[in-house]
Structures are given as C-alpha cells and as structure tokens.
Amino acid sequence: MGKIKITFPDETIKEFDKGITTEDIAKTISTSLAKKAVAGYFNGKLIDYQQGLVENGTLKIITKDSEDGVKVLWQTGSILLASALSELYPKMHFGEGKVTEHGFYFDTDNAEGQVAETEFDKISQKMKELVKANMAIKYKVLNEQEALKAVDGDPYRMELVKKAAAENDGQVAVHVLGDFVDVSDGAKLATTKGVKIFQILSVAGAYWKGISSNPMLQRVYGTSFFKQKDLDAELKRRQEARERDHRVIGNDLDLFFVDPKVGAGLPYWMPKGATIRRTIERYIIDKEVSRGYEHVYTPILANLDLYKQSGHWDHYREDMFPPMDMGDGEMLELRPMNCPSHIQIYNRHIRSYRDLPLRIAELGMMHRYEKSGALTGLSRVREMTLNDGHTFVTPDQIEEEFKQTLQLMVSVYSDFDITDYRFRLSYRDPKNTHKYFDDDEMWEKSQKMLKAAMDDLGLDYYEAEGEAAFYGPKLDVQTKTALGGEETLSTIQLDFLLPEKFDLHYIGADGEEHRPVMIHRGIVSTMERFTAYLTEIYKGAFPTWLAPQQVTIIPVKNDLHLEYCEALRDRLVANKIRVNIDERNEKMGYKVRQAQVNKIPYILVVGDKEVAEKGVSVRRYGQDNTKEVKINDFVNEILADVASYSREAE
C-alpha cells in the first residue's frame, strides 16, 4: 500500500498509509481529539470523518465546537430530514439539501400533497427513530449509471447526478442513509446518532434551482445543535426576529403586500404604509431642499442608448429588465439607476464654477431584475424608489461636499433615532490598482480627502481596502437588520468616470473648460428598504410623526359623547394630525386593546367628565397609566411630539 504525506495546520508533515481516514489520523494524535472530531478539512474542502484520503494534502481536523463542526451537523440534519420524509412519503421527489446561515433545508416535491406544518410532529418522530437506530451514513463515489439507478427515477436528483458526472469525469459523490440517496458530497457525520437535538422550523416555496420558469418545490427548513442550550438560543433568536420581521408586521398592520400573481417583487403600498412612506418622502425632500439640493423629476424610461453610453448596459445588464422594442427601431429601457438622468439635467445648461456644487436630487424610481428567489418583502424588490442625489463639484470641493453630505446623513439618522450603524470607508485595492479607473493621483488624493473629512468630523469608521467601486472610493453606512444580517443604508460615492463618459464640463475661473467630479449619494436608501428597516427597528411601533394613525378617539357612549369627539377630531385634523374616532359598538376595553395592537401612539377616551371639563383622558402607547389634560394642552403636546420626531412624548 502506498503512502501519502499529510501537512497539519502547525506545518508538521506526517506520512500515513494511503486510504487512511481523518478519524484514524485523529486517533494517532489523541483519543480526546478523536472523540471531539467530526470531520476533516482536506485540501480546502470539508470531508467525512471516515472518508479515505488518497493523495497528499493539508488536513485540519474539525471538532464539534467549531463553526465547520456545526456545518457538518447541519449537513447531516438535512439528509436525516430527507430520509425521514422519503420513508413517510414514498412518492416524494427530492432536490438539494443545503446548509443555511442558521440550519439546513431540503427541497421536496410531493405530487400527492405538500408537507404541512401540522405534519412536523410526525416527521420529527420519524427522524428521532432514525437517530435512535444510529444508522450509518455512507459516503460513496458511483459512476453515472450507478448513480442514476440509485436515485430511482427522481427527476431532480437525476439532473443533479448528470451535472455532477459532467463536472467530475463521470464520477458522482453521494451519501446514503438507509434507502435514501443524497446527491451531495458535503461532509456528514458517520451515523445519525449525532443529530439528537434538532427542530423542524418551517416550509416555504422555492423554485427548482431558483429559476421562476422551473417547477415550484417545497423547501423544508430545520436546524440542529450539539447542545440543547444552543438550540434554545437559536429558537429564541428566531422568535425575536419574527416579532421584528417587517413582512410579518407589514401584514399585521396592513402596510403593504406583494402578490406574485400580479408581479413578484412589485410591492403595493396600502394606505397606512403609503402614509409612512409619504411622511418619509416629505421629510427627506424638505431636509435636502434646506441644504441646497434641487429636487427634480425624470422619467423611469429612457432610450437604451443612454445606458449604453453610461456603461450600465455593458456592465450591469444582468440586473436590468430587457429593453422594450417599440417596433420602429426605438428601444426603451426601464432605468436601473438615476445617474444618467441627472447628468442630462446637468448638461441642460453650460455650467460655470460658480454653479458648483450643483446638487440634483430626486426620489427616483428604478427597476432591477432580481431573481425571484432573492425577493424579500420590501427589502429586496424589483421596483424601488431611491432617495437619490448627485452632486457635481470641482475637484477642490470634494472634501467639503463630502463633509456636508455626512452631516446631512448624521442629522437624518438622529431624527429617525437610528443609532446602531458603522461607517465603512472603501478604498481601491493597492495591490491591484489596474482593476480601477486609471488615475493614481486622483485615487491617492481623494482617498486622503475622505479620510481627512471623517477625522475632522470626529466620526468613527473602519477602512476597507478593495471595497471601492471601479470608478472611485466611497463611504458606506452599514446597519444591522433584525434578522442579524448587515445592510448598507447610505452611501457616498465619488465618481470620476461618468463625467468622462458624458464629457461633462464647467467653465473655470480661468475661462477654460474643466471636468467636474460627480458624487452619488443616497441618505435613506430606497423607500422600500428604509420602510422595511424602520418597521424592524421600531417593531412596528412607529414614532408619532411617522405613525400612519397618530390618535384614536374613543367615546365612552356614542349617544352622549360623539359630538364632542367629532369637534375634537376636527381640531386635530386642522393641525394635520392623523386621527380617527372609534365609534363601533364595542366595549371600551376592547377598543383600547385594538388601538394598542395597532400601535397607535395616542388613545383619547372621552366620557362625561372630559366633556364637562373640555379635556381628554390620554393614554400613550406602551404605557398603562392615563392622564387628564385640557384639549389645548394635548394639542400642544402632540404637535411638539411630531415636530421633534421623538419616539416618546415628553
């Protein structure tokens, strides 16, 4: 038998018999390691603990307490789930099983009826039986014919087999658990025993391979951990995330909906959601106008040539909708970005250095082709309206304009009470400068300028080399989403390229033509993403100034108090307060609870006493106590609340 050389992470090299497993190697190191270990990381790939090594390579032994160890557990969870499902539903077909950020899933298709949540118990029971039986999970490499036979006519797995065979000289790696064959080489535990602690989480539709013209499969999600306390923590995290999920809150509060039947990724804003959006839009337009921005409206369609000139058609085409052929040679394109439109505004007149900085802004609607599998509520959509702005500056004005944009950003964040964010300054990769717009001096100078501006304003930031766009350095604001991910909320992006492409000029003090620099910036991102984000950080309890309904008035008795309530409502409406009277024939306690479920900031109760004293009884959302105040005082209080963008009344 031949020998192979194995290199370990500490760079020691040892020789073993060809075909030795990671398990046997672990045993030669220590028995305690062999017990804790679950897999190997061999030549850059996770492999089964009992898979034979047949070539020289580097090996890291993967233990339970590592991230990779948990990944192996999840891969085992996925085959355990599929195996249980195949026993319970003999006619079920199977796609792929994969690991996610928080667990695993398997794609399934059952002609006789899809898996319902009510069947989770039954499926868990079957999985537990398989765990208890401590069944072996075997890694095998088959040839294409054997593999096709093994998947027994399952159309999805046959496709996977053919793909794997084509990529690996006719060889197909599979894992086998009982009668189930998983066309996957992802490392798994040697037996089912390790997946003792698991939970089936949910089911959702998913197109085969993520392509919407393919059949819709049913994706069954689960998770698993080596320790019960880790599973408990994960379930708690999911519960918290669910409570904040803007899709759930958006549905409960009737803010928006997306219906794939009328257009996947194309949101409909219901009246309450539209009110929130309109409030954000008015706010941001006012704020920008007060800082020297000129707001414009430009079309969402343009001649395709515009996007050829801008370079979007060459570099960004896969994210764009296909052009519309108008039949007379004209090709129209739904715009993927607003920049070329604002360049037309710049170019409408000859610009002098005295006109700069020229700040063009728009709530610009754009369309991007996102794969249907990536679409998520309001946060990943195909039609979006960006709080977009483009400032045209002389090279000398970059630093000052960057600072002003930052100050605008910080001020907006403060008004929305957004505190959990980080600034990321993105530079070009100094080792690969050829990958970027070719002007070394410009890069050096502008990167220094951005850094100086951040330091000058005393803002905390981190620097990321290689994260810049091709055409210039940028600043991103990274925020945490409720689901634990990171998202870019705002961007300031320098651009030296588009002014070249569109041959932009301004007349300098010297009377000569010069090239301006363009700054792309978005402060509150798109209306869709920002509304989703705010819904999650506020958990649906919008601060008074944003709340779709700010006040509900509840008469104790309609016949006695309604007239007074109507006068009160008219007074509030005259002050631009969004208010309704709840005059339904329901008990008062019920109406109060309903107002709280709808997270309405102010509940006003009116009975005999209030009518007699020209007052109201006020209860704030989230508080138990009520207070009696005169109407005048209440009006002043709520107006101050709205004006200060505060989340809590003073």
Ligand SMILES: [Zn+2]
């Ligand atoms: Zn732009």
